[in-house]
Amino acid sequence: MKPLGLLVMHYGTPASIEEVLPYYTHIRRGRPPTPEALQDLIDRYEAIGGPSPLTEISRRQAEAILAGLHRRGVDAKLYVGTKHAPPFVADAVNQMAEDGIDHAVGLVLAPHFSTFSIAAYRNYALTARDKVRPEMRIDIVERWGTLPELIDALADRVRHEMDGWDPDETLVIFSAHSLPEKIVAAGDPYQEELLETSRLVAERADVPHWTFAFQSASNTGEPWLGPDILEVIEENAPKYKNIVACTVGFVSDHLEVLFDLGIEARDKSAELGLNFRRAATINDDPAVMDALAGLVSQAAQA
Ligand SMILES: CC1=C(CCC(=O)O)c2cc3nc(cc4[nH]c(cc5[nH]c(cc1n2)c(C)c5CCC(=O)O)c(CCC(=O)O)c4C)C(CCC(=O)O)=C3C
Ligand SMILES: [Fe+2]
CATH class of the missing domain: 3.40.50.1400 (Rossmann fold)
Incomplete structure (x- = not known):
């Protein structure tokens, strides 16, 4: 049996100040920002001390959720993909296909459903799946704001x-x-x-x-x-x-x-x-990460 694919998705952030332009252009669906808007965004990243810790924190969250699955006896393998910076959601889905994953659960690191947020992640994941491995089942956790x-x-x-x-x-x-x-x-x-x-x-x-x-x-x-x-x-x-x-x-x-x-x-x-x-942010709060593992494991069994 292949492991369950744990597909953790988040917004993504530029890896360096040089990557802000391609990132912002991707957010704007391929239209580069004006030099003023670009500088404004760079200034905001610099004000928080350089590139954002989002990638690293999301990685820690994903690892904690994976550990929660293992504690529940679920054989799972972790894949992380983002909306706007490499590795994208589609890259993660392609990797799952390459690894021969038959069944995955997608979880977005954002608790509330919107057409602009969760639905967009779901579309990225399912569109990529349909291209590379249509028989791969991907269940998406659509919301977790009342957990x-x-x-x-x-x-x-x-x-x-x-x-x-x-x-x-x-x-x-x-x-x-x-x-x-x-x-x-x-x-x-x-x-x-x-x-x-x-x-x-x-x-x-x-x-x-x-x-x-x-x-x-x-x-x-x-x-x-x-x-x-x-x-x-x-x-x-x-x-x-x-x-x-x-x-x-x-x-x-x-x-x-x-x-x-x-x-x-x-x-x-x-x-x-x-x-x-x-108020401090959730980050990799152990109780919340464990509860998310519970949601993923439920979604896998549904
Ligand atoms: C719903 C939602 C979430 C929450 C759900 C989720 O997490 O998915 C979210 C999170 C985030 N948004 C982020 C960053 C940005 N979002 C932007 C622009 C936009 N966001 C949008 C929506 C959302 N965004 C939309 C509709 C636009 C306009 C696009 C357009 O122009 O049509 C812009 C462009 C410049 C600006 O507008 O400030 C930036 C830089 C970062 C990463 C910060 C970091 O790097 O640490 C995170 C976590
Ligand atoms: Fe945003």
């Missing part, structure tokens, strides 16, 4: 940051990557799933004042989902002394977490005289 271990881990992190702060003077802002507003009219569940995760974490952590905001919207000329976290901080500044930012949409320390929250949201809060803390 109890995820809710507990986020609630612990929020509670930790609230330590010493009066809950009545503190606003917890949950956040996730914005997407073009048109997805809502198309019936995309993304926004509702994000709110559900936020509500569960707030309940679990017993947070009296919380809200949800989007972050990291691109400037593409069309409207993106809001409100933006910086606006939310500004609007709430007169009512609170403290802000805790907790991303529910991102699960590793990468550019959008380290820059958009760790620098931009922090600086905006300071400017308005607010104390600011960022």
